[in-house]
Amino acid sequence: MKRKILSIMLTFALVFSLMAGCGTKSSNNGESNSTATATKSVKITLLNSKGEIQAQLEDAAKAFTKENPNITVEVIPAAAGQSPFEKVTSMYASGNAPTMAMLDPGDIAKFKDKFLDLSSEKWVSDAIDGALNAATVDGKVIAFPFAVEGYGLIYNKAVLDKAYGGNFDPSSIKTRDALEEAFKKVEATGAKALEISPMDWSLGAHFLSIAYADQSKDPAQVAQFLSDLKAGKVDLANNKVFNGLMDTFDMMKKHNIDKNDPLSPTYDRGPELIGKGEVGFWFMGNWAWPQIKEFDTANGQYGFIPVPISNSQDDYGNSGIPVGVTKFIGIDKTQNSAEQQDAAKKFLDWLVYSSTGQDMLVNKLNIIPAFKNITLQPQDPLAKSILQYVKSGNTLEFMTTLPPDHWSKLGASMQKYLAGKIDRKGLINEIENY
Numbered sequence: 001m002k003r004k005i006l007s008i009m010l011t012f013a014l015v016f017s018l019m020a021g022c023g024t025k026s027s028n029n030g031e032s033n034s035t036a037t038a039t040k041s042v043k044i045t046l047l048n049s050k051g052e053i054q055a056q057l058e059d060a061a062k063a064f065t066k067e068n069p070n071i072t073v074e075v076i077p078a079a080a081g082q083s084p085f086e087k088v089t090s091m092y093a094s095g096n097a098p099t100m101a102m103l104d105p106g107d108i109a110k111f112k113d114k115f116l117d118l119s120s121e122k123w124v125s126d127a128i129d130g131a132l133n134a135a136t137v138d139g140k141v142i143a144f145p146f147a148v149e150g151y152g153l154i155y156n157k158a159v160l161d162k163a164y165g166g167n168f169d170p171s172s173i174k175t176r177d178a179l180e181e182a183f184k185k186v187e188a189t190g191a192k193a194l195e196i197s198p199m200d201w202s203l204g205a206h207f208l209s210i211a212y213a214d215q216s217k218d219p220a221q222v223a224q225f226l227s228d229l230k231a232g233k234v235d236l237a238n239n240k241v242f243n244g245l246m247d248t249f250d251m252m253k254k255h256n257i258d259k260n261d262p263l264s265p266t267y268d269r270g271p272e273l274i275g276k277g278e279v280g281f282w283f284m285g286n287w288a289w290p291q292i293k294e295f296d297t298a299n300g301q302y303g304f305i306p307v308p309i310s311n312s313q314d315d316y317g318n319s320g321i322p323v324g325v326t327k328f329i330g331i332d333k334t335q336n337s338a339e340q341q342d343a344a345k346k347f348l349d350w351l352v353y354s355s356t357g358q359d360m361l362v363n364k365l366n367i368i369p370a371f372k373n374i375t376l377q378p379q380d381p382l383a384k385s386i387l388q389y390v391k392s393g394n395t396l397e398f399m400t401t402l403p404p405d406h407w408s409k410l411g412a413s414m415q416k417y418l419a420g421k422i423d424r425k426g427l428i429n430e431i432e433n434y
Helices: 002-027 034-039 051-067 084-093 105-111 157-164 176-188 200-207 219-230 240-254 269-275 286-293 338-353 355-364 381-392 406-418 424-433
Strands: 042-048 071-077 100-103 144-156 192-195 279-285 302-305 321-331 395-397
Touching: 042 051, 042 084, 042 338, 051 071, 051 286, 051 338, 051 355, 071 338, 084 100, 084 105, 100 105, 100 338, 105 321, 144 157, 144 269, 144 286, 144 381, 157 176, 157 279, 176 192, 176 240, 176 279, 192 269, 200 279, 200 406, 240 424, 269 279, 269 286, 279 286, 286 302, 286 381, 302 381, 321 338, 321 381, 338 355, 406 424
Parallel strands: 042 071, 042 100, 192 279, 321 395
Antiparallel strands: 100 321, 144 279, 144 302, 144 321
8 A cells, every 4th residue: 555655646746747847848938937937038128219319228228138137128219200109109000019118298198098007116206306297197107207308508618718718607698699799709719609400309399499488487377378379369479488589599590500501400410510619509408418529629518508588687588498307218018018017117227226227327328317316416517507507496397298299390380480481470370370
């Protein structure tokens, strides 16, 4: 009997061992097994809508994989000229949604049924004040605040020091006349005053939106202005702020290095012109620093001045630049597996909490982080300039919740105005009709 019982036990042991072996093997092929799931390789994708940091973001992905060998991150660039909303929508339609999608703030709510609820993530409590406003939909945080950015007139201090015969003080320019005087002083040295990059996103999303932000220091009043504009209740032809901004734009057009062919320059021309000191100013944001750095002849001495809308230095907006969280990352929950979702969460945590991730974010990607726990100080001069505006309270609302086609539609209108194809009245008609 003992031999029979022993034989039965050995048989069960052999069968159990074979079953366990089969289970481990199948789990490596993607079936469920908790131990194997933790160690199997996972590939995730990130749609990047900040083309200027594509190479740096790819480096960050490689650094993450080096520390997390079982997770591979592919960074997919959004095509130049295509809005991230259009790109992500097409990817969903083709059944190939990215694991993570970097979108503009105004687009986040449109994906509330497709993005994962991230409310319980640790970084939520570490986000700076206001950083999660656009990411919060129906009481849930559905996106990660990736970048705080700002923009205005970037200046090359070496060029301006030469023009002013000494130490240039950027705070001295608070009026349109003072700005034109600076342009003329630069031109007197043999350099050109400025570069106006004609991309629709720069003209439509950034320059034109100053006319909205400068309406009031109260965000509620700005929102009401936009609502009234949409309802046809605003007469832009008689709006002091809008006309003041466009008067400044007209003055800028006169001093534009490319005024004879204003729509021809590409984005890449701007960093070279400002970095080499061929122009004193360039209307752009801090995201341009990696490219400017390649041409830097001013020993890293660059900063921002506001775009003045009048000749009264006390008018709201003349001392401030737009600053805000401009990019958010959502995690797909409909076309990516639970393993991919967890891997994406790990990547975002890595950016916020690991020393390598923080270094990549701040020093390599040149991102101003939206998290209080990150104490690394940006080394690039444009980020430092923005932080000075933040600390002094001289910031305007970065208009991040405009409709997704605002920059393409009204950017095209601004291009026509820049090129002299339409006049002020024609521009107003196109804005009001939009």
